[in-house]
Amino acid sequence: MIAYICDMLGANSKFVDxxxxxxxxxxxxxxxxxxxxxxxxxxxxxxxxxxxxxxxxFYTAAVMVIEAPFYYV
Numbered sequence: 032m033i034a035y036i037c038d039m040l041g042a043n044s045k046f047v048d049x050x051x052x053x054x055x056x057x058x059x060x061x062x063x064x065x066x067x068x069x070x071x072x073x074x075x076x077x078x079x080x081x082x083x084x085x086x087x088x089f090y091t092a093a094v095m096v097i098e099a100p101f102y103y104v
Contacts, residue, residue, distance in 0.1 A: 033056050034047045034048070034052065037052075
């Protein structure tokens with residue numbers, strides 16, 4: 032998604048497809064989003080979010096199974 036946005040904003044499409052671009056985007060995301068979450072001592076706060084994400088995952092899978100045959104008619 033970020034690569035698409037950068038490409039639409041006029042970034043060099045060859046650079047967007049490189050490993051360096053992925054590292055440029057991935058490392059800050061990991062550092063600022065995921066690292067602070069890993070420092071928490073008590074992970075019980077994530078239980079509700081985990082349950083909701085599983086429900087959303089199964090809902091998405093069900094919709095894909097139901098809708099997929101209509102795309103291949």
